[in-house]
Amino acid sequence: MTVPFGREFREKYFAFEDGVVELNHGSYGAAPTQVIEAQMEHIKQKHAFPNRYLRYELFDISKKCRQAISTTVDADYHDLVFTPNATTAVNAVLRSHPWQMGDKIAYLTTIYGACMNTLKFLEEQQDVRLIPVEIDVNASPAENEAALRAVLHEHPDTKLAFLDTVSSMPAIVLPWENMVKICRDRGVLSFVDGAHGVGLLPISLRQARPDYFTSNIHKWMYGTTSCAVLYVDPSRQRQVASLPISAIYVSPSQELSPEESKKVLGNSFAYVATADYSAMQTTIELLKFREEVCGGDQAILDYQNNLAKKASELVCKELNTTDIDNSGTPMAMFTVRFPLQLDPKLHLDFIDFAHDKFANKYKTFIPLATYNDELFARFSASIYLDLEDFKSGVWAVKQVLKDWEVAAKHPKELLEPKLDAMPLGLPC
Template sequence: MPQPLIPFGKQFREKYFTNIEKDVYPVNHGSYGVTPTPVHEKYIELITQNAGYTDKFMKYTTRDIYINSLKEVGKVVNSDYHNLAFVDNATSGVNTVLRSYPLAKGDKIVVQSTVYGACGNTVKFLENRYGVEAVVVDLEYPITNEEIVAKFDEVLKKESPKFCMFDTISSMPGVVFPFEELVKLCKKYNVLSLVDGAHGIGNIPLDLTELKPDFFVSNLHKWFYVPFGCAFLYVDPKHHNNIHTLPVSHSYLDDKTELSPEDQQNRLVDRFWFTGTKNYAAIQVIPEAIDFRNKVCGGEQTIYDYCHKLARDVGDLVSKKWGTSYLDQTSTMVTVEVPTAKFPEIVANWSKLDNEVYHQMFAKKAYTPCIVHNGKLYARFSCQIYNEIDDFDNASDVLLQVLEEVATNKSKL
């Protein structure tokens, strides 16, 4: 198997992730991502270059940039680039689909109880505005993938929804979701599948030709090393007429507008490549990120193997140290139960205390996102090629120190 140019970990961080402050414990890659220094420098170079003659750049260059980067992403996820579009982030992609697809009052959308908050609010908006009904599949971890699929099977069979939205990897808890089985389940019950792959490309292998979802969205700025905000949206060709840009802009066409075969093939590209003035440099630098992953890091499998093994090692280390356990569905993130026997008030009052906890974590340069789920407090650790095990050893110590400090300050309860 190809190897990185220099070993992953601190040595790799010092060479290729120089923008991270020296004394930070970077254990939360999953929230926003971090761009490698060579890719970041190319990004800044392109911003400057594109400003040299803005009129010419915007009028005659952006479409070629857009299509070139679509083609490169298409190779990674095995999709015809005509079925892809760039959006700002996964939440924007979810909104693009749900707020442009022709839904009617009484149509049902199935989501899981661990749905990402912003995407859950999009469904609430549709409920309030249009009378769409949300159907929630209640999930309490620890739970097996087989049990998750069985719960969805029961709901899809009973409710006959229009849409089912689910994750590739859930945000909090940060666990791999059985998305491949659920796409098949949606086909079985003639339900439209909308896959929130915010944690997708660059994290787990994706083959959209094999998967065949109706809709799929994934952030390029989280795990794929592209500057934020940049994500891609996949739309099955049979839905191209129904999906419109967010915002609706110059390229708008009514769903019923008929085009020539060539124009219909390019319908998604022609609608999405320009929706208004924006910074194209994040899209433009995608080939640079791909080159970095392949030539410097040794390729997708080499990156994944290191990060996945580290996540397992972190789960073993921290759970043993804490005397707890971690959730089985581990990718490059691992979710570990936090011991709270000494300060149960933390769990009971988490919604009031979380900002204070995070404030103190940031002061100690070791931020770890946490969530109360199923009556327990969980910490999510993200593992990346610039990490080593002691990053998480230290960050987990900081977390317990902060929790104890906040719990002893009774005035905040």
């Protein structure tokens, strides 16, 4: 590695707008310029001869990219496909499942909003029953596992459990591998939402053996938008149709040889209507960037985890607060209790106010959320940040708190966003 991770790395390999300090990699990710440039080349390749690209080249490209990413998640490439994002993967699987009226789906209460909406859709349209597993973000992993066990004990006819590797807001590492085992031992299918998975935590699907797993590539792998990977256990593959169902559809009842069956999932997701496949196609360049420029997956994980630990200490000290971290598993995102005593009825107003100020006035973003009436802030320690950037983040939080105080007295004036640049590396 020629340039160390942090600000110098950001300036050399990423293309952020001047003055922007992206402290929220967790929501949308950000890709290095050379990967975005590779993506542009792939778009040109498609437009140079669309019929050859979409009818022939795409299938070979998809296979090579699935083979490439299979090492990262430790799975057979036949069991992996690409989707534009984790949400599409979740929808493809859950909306393909042959639900019967009254079938039960257990879900963790930390579930991501879009996934919860998909479950609500199934509840309304397919008459499934949703069973919450109350996750206490202050509890130990063993206590949260016990909560899942208790729900499955109470509802032994549960068909599927919807789990997270790392929840979105607040961000905590869930004991997903143990939870998958708990489900398997009881004959309950498991879907693991690993949107924050690959690149954030070491993942071995061969060891964990979930029925379904998805992970975004455009978040913690630093891939370009939009790209996610979906894993489907071989015994479930004939049931899962792409979203939308497109030109390549093989009915689950059609008899195929084992060899033919093995190819159905890969082929049906390789071409899903006329669409942009360029992000998926950058997998090879992305893995090369991680290996050759970053020094490999372990070097990335070490930097992210180490920075998150130091940054969390700094943020907690400067904002006089505490973080939530009961998992004992290091990761790049940390969540702190937001240092503002506020009536929970005003939490959403404050979140709207603060988000607007972060993005439009202070050129940064620190996502806030409320969970069980507590207000939290999440930070992401990515390879293009260093400790100085978190000092800027602390400064921005303090500014927003001052703005909120003033807004209470002069609401109109403060609702006008002003695009002041955030001073970098200020001592807080």
